Amino acid sequence: MFPLLLRRYAASNFWIGFAVGGEGVFALLLPFWVGVLSDRMPSALAMRYGRRMLPLLVAAPIMALSVAAAPFASTYWLMTGALFVFFAALHGYLTPLWTLMLDSVPDERRARVQGTRGVLRALGLAYGLVAAGLLYSIAPSAPFVAAAALIVVTTAMTWQAERKLGGDREPRERERSGVHDAWKQLRRNRGALWLLVANALWNGAIDGIRPYIFLYASIVLGLTVAQTSLGLGTLIVGIGIGSVISGRLGDKLPRGRLLRIGTGVLVVALAIAMFIGTVVHNALWAELALGIGGLGAAAILTIGYPYFAELVGEARQGEYTGLWVFSVGFGRIVAPMLVGLAIDFGSRMMPRVKGYPMMWAAASLMGFGGWLALGRAIRSAARQGHEDRPADERAA
DSSP: OHHHHHTTTOSSHHHHHHHHHTHHHHHHHHHHHHHHHHHTOOHHHHHHHOTTHHHHHHHHHHHHHHHHHGGGOOSHHHHHHHHHHHHHHHHHHHHHHHHHHHHHSOGGGHHHHHHHHHHHHHHHHHIIIIIHHHHHHHOTTHHHHHHHHHHHHHHHHHHHHHHHHOOSOOOOOOOOSOTTHHHHHHHHOHHHHHHHHHHHHHHHHHHTTGGGHHHHHHHTSOOOHHHHHHHTHHHHHHHHHHHHHHHHHHTTSOHHHHHHHHHHHHHHHHHHHHHIIIIIOOHHHHHHHHHHHHHHHHHHHHHHHHHHHHHHOSTTHHHHHHHHHHHHHHHHHHHHHHHHHHHHHHHHHOGGGTTTTHHHHHHHHHHHHHHHHHHHHHHHHHHTTOOOOOHHHHHO
């Protein structure tokens, strides 16, 4: 919804892109350092508020106020400033939120918990694609005020759950190692390093097409914005169902093997979408491809993080989670530019559809690259003595 607001004040599309693309700066700079901060928090603060909860309690009201204020800004720069404040708080929020799961959930249950989060992610996507649009049609400020309320309510629920489960409130000795030691250890942990590469490519394949999906639907399939929003329901359903299935299987079967299957499903779905956009031009088949892609994406989003935590171990969870979130952000930033270049290149070969089917080809290549990087991660981990075994076998 932010681009719709910015359109009223921005001098050109470039300035809309500048405001929205500003998220990338915060996505690259903040996650690791917020993870370091939560790992090294003074024991007095950790025991009182929770090592991961304190950053959430600081970031949540900033997120809520900035997102609620944005629609009431009267100039481009005020609105962009509110947007940048929101992005900064958001990327200060994500790392401790993800790490909280590692603190509270044993390894043999983490995939199931991530599966539940995947269902909630699908519901959030449904809000962004459907409910937010309906609220915006009632009043432009409505979806932003509702989002602010959701941030406050869900953070309060998280704090209540963290206090009940205990979180990470134990006192710790002061960390004597340097903040760059996690990077040094990661260079030696080739399996985890290759998994970060795979994660960047996965997220690039998933998020690289996001800025262009409505343009593709309009130009190639002849759909309206409303029809496209409803058609994306198959993607949401695919992610929701896939998250439940992946979460159940991820605690019973080897996670690396399941990730390879999920990545393969995603790549096949993207290839099918490429064929549909080039030859068939059928909206129903496109919806089917999105549903299949949602199943594959759900496996990646559900199992990837628990598998990474499995490879790096239980120490310095905040720092390593920051690196995981960093790889997510890196993929999201670079991929839209690469996909845009592919579309521009394809416009010469496919002038009637302005090259838009090429976005599926670019996403497929990134997905296939993630599949190859995952294979390297599994093999490297095995050479270092970490066999790809089910979580319950490792716990036994």
